[in-house]
Amino acid sequence: MKLEKTCIKDLIIIEPLVFQDERGVFFESYNKMKFHDLGVDVEFVQDNQSFSKYGTLRGLHYQNPPFAQTKLVRVLEGEIIDIAVDLRKDSPTYGKSFRILLSSENKKQLLVPQGFAHGFSVISETASVMYKCDQFYNKASEGGIKYDDPFLNIDWGMDLDDAIVSEKDQILPFIENCNSLF
Numbered sequence: 001m002k003l004e005k006t007c008i009k010d011l012i013i014i015e016p017l018v019f020q021d022e023r024g025v026f027f028e029s030y031n032k033m034k035f036h037d038l039g040v041d042v043e044f045v046q047d048n049q050s051f052s053k054y055g056t057l058r059g060l061h062y063q064n065p066p067f068a069q070t071k072l073v074r075v076l077e078g079e080i081i082d083i084a085v086d087l088r089k090d091s092p093t094y095g096k097s098f099r100i101l102l103s104s105e106n107k108k109q110l111l112v113p114q115g116f117a118h119g120f121s122v123i124s125e126t127a128s129v130m131y132k133c134d135q136f137y138n139k140a141s142e143g144g145i146k147y148d149d150p151f152l153n154i155d156w157g158m159d160l161d162d163a164i165v166s167e168k169d170q171i172l173p174f175i176e177n178c179n180s181l182f
Helices: 032-037
Strands: 002-005 012-015 019-021 024-026 046-053 057-063 071-077 079-086 097-103 109-112 116-122 126-133 142-144
Touching (some): 079 109
Antiparallel strands (some): 019 024, 057 116, 057 142, 071 126, 079 097
16 A cells, blocks of 8 residues: 655555456455555544445535544445645645546545545546544535635536535535635
8 A cells, every 4th residue: 555645744645556466456445554554543433335426426515523533434335525624723734635536447545634624526437435544424514615716716626517416415505605614
């Protein structure tokens, strides 16, 4: 496994060691000992999975403390543009977003630590996304930022006029009015 730091502190890309032969492909997507050796000590307690069609945009979501979540995001099938936004008010990168292509082909994973909002857009015909969380979901702690916040100016890899967005995500506040407690 290889760990790659990003331009935002604590937000990291993880690339597994992939073995491929005439039978297909094998790789470890998660190994607690190997993550520990890379300096990533997270105790995951919940796995979530979504299946979405092209044009679906999910996010930007977070949970406030004490139920804030670290997420390890990967794509089982298809391609997504994965986005993380730093909400840590004492961070020099507060309000900055990070964008990465995650796909079943590149097998990259994004570790999104507590203190970030997270979302993704589906740019393939369909996509199946799985992510591990280090805290259980808690409805009372959830928050979000509207996907088209002009301050963030996120490139979702699609025309936002054609995006499929839930009603809940359409009415989220911009970052300046979000209820983040980070």
